[in-house]
Amino acid sequence: MNVAGLFSGIGGLELPFEAHGANTVLLCDAWDSSRSVLSAHFPDVRLSDDVRELDELPDGVDIVTAGFPCTDLSQAGRMAGIRGEESGLVEHVFRLLRAREVEWLVLENVRNMLVLDGGRAMSYLVSELEALGFRWAYRLVDSRFTGVPQRRHRVLLVASRHHDPRTVLFADEHGEPGSSIFRDDAFGFYWTEGLTGLGWAQDAVPPLKGGSGLGIPSPPAVWVPGADTGRRLVTPCIEDAEALQGFERGWTAPAQLDRRGKSARWKLVGNAVTVGVAEWLIGRLHRPGEVVVPHRRLNTPGRWPHAAYGTAGEVWKFEASSWPIRREYRHLLDLLTQDAANPLSQRASAGFLSRVKRSRLRFVPEFLADLEQHVEYMASGDTHHGKKRRIAAA
Incomplete structure (x- = not known):
């Protein structure tokens, strides 16, 4: 062909x-x-x-x-x-x-x-x-x-x-x-939303996308219940995003920088x-x-x-489902490179929390508790890992 x-x-x-x-x-x-x-x-x-x-x-x-x-x-x-x-x-x-x-x-x-x-x-x-x-x-x-x-x-x-x-x-x-194929140790969501929707996904992330409700290319966030403080709300790295689309890690590395010197890789992966x-x-x-x-x-x-x-x-x-076949499922935490995942920044998590509090959406109580704790932790300047501020700003 x-x-x-x-x-x-x-x-x-x-x-x-x-x-x-x-x-x-x-x-x-x-x-x-x-x-x-x-x-x-x-x-x-x-x-x-x-x-x-x-x-x-x-x-x-x-x-x-x-x-x-x-x-x-x-x-x-x-x-x-x-x-x-x-x-x-x-x-x-x-x-x-x-x-x-x-x-x-x-x-x-x-x-x-x-x-x-x-x-x-x-x-x-x-x-x-x-x-x-x-x-x-x-x-x-x-x-x-x-x-x-x-x-x-x-x-x-x-x-x-x-x-x-x-x-x-x-x-x-x-x-x-059925839901039994999905684990309950990680949940994906859009931190750029919060008022009318979240894109909530069990053992998965919502669709990677080239833009967001804030008008910028952005990764989804992942809630990892039970993780260390400051690591319960994280965002995947770009190589994880490539793997989430089925590409080899580093596939978009040849992408050119935009006029501001920023990488276009997230937008490329989100549109793929x-x-x-x-x-x-x-x-x-x-x-x-x-x-x-x-x-x-x-x-x-x-x-x-x-x-x-x-x-x-x-x-x-x-009358077709959206699952024509079923390949062996790779669980979210098995795919994510957790050491490379960035904690959701203080600014991002605080803005998300503000929208969540104004919305009429229903949330898992444990998620709200971890979100509030994460905002406080990121604002405190406490650096258990010694690199928190540098990672959050990256």
Whole structure:
């Protein structure tokens, strides 16, 4: 298979294709930092910097992948919709497909595009695909099914003119696992939230993201009950974040610094596709299976379901869970490099506590007690480890 990757980011969709013996013939991303990472890991692949300037796809392309920008679709972004300045760039995918026959198209984006603007993003995507003669299917999946402790829901859309995408997305169904597979020794949450939500996750972190409610790229926090004072609220290091997305640690190290001299690595990782999700998908592209997920025709689609298939104006709802399969789960504390995890800073923890006290959300009492103790400890200047202030400021 020959693969062309558009909006490639750091290669989360394309990397597993290489592992399956496919040949990547094109990667494209407009961000300098992304291209630095791609150049380091795909040194022999043609690299383009602007999808708008691509006249055509290379000859012999079998698969086009596109994790197109979620900036205008995600809750952490502007939510301007599919016609927004950045998410609207997906129109260039369709432009390129009009001029080149390909076997498969793989799109990936945030869960919010199913509901934003009454589902207009999905309506636009499927109408464009059907106008090009594609059959399409999509499924909402949770990255935890791949074994990584990150509760990350993303929409995978697969389309083809000649093949049945149902045999790719709906040939597996494990079902949501019970809570017994998760330990209760660590809980992830967003320290940038606190008024209306937390992204609370047991034995996992909430979705890594390139932005936050404060408008800055930021790691989630992890509550570790029973840890030493000052170590009960910590944030993962960037290498842990890479592992939470299924990449090798240090994958984004080639990223360029921004104009302020700050690293773009957190934003790159937050915008990436979880590698294990793409690995499962590619396995089914190579070996399609029998459809095992129950489904029914939708006479009046209304709101877009979590999984569906369509062709020629007709839509079927699939009763698919977000866990098509289940890989061996790696527990959060087994993945985190705890010595490299930074204590949540005094400023961050105090601001979070202030929002928590003003909110109407319900919290575990032990969590609130540890949060208040952490704020006091970080403000006290007490240095049990001798490096607390330096680590917190890093």
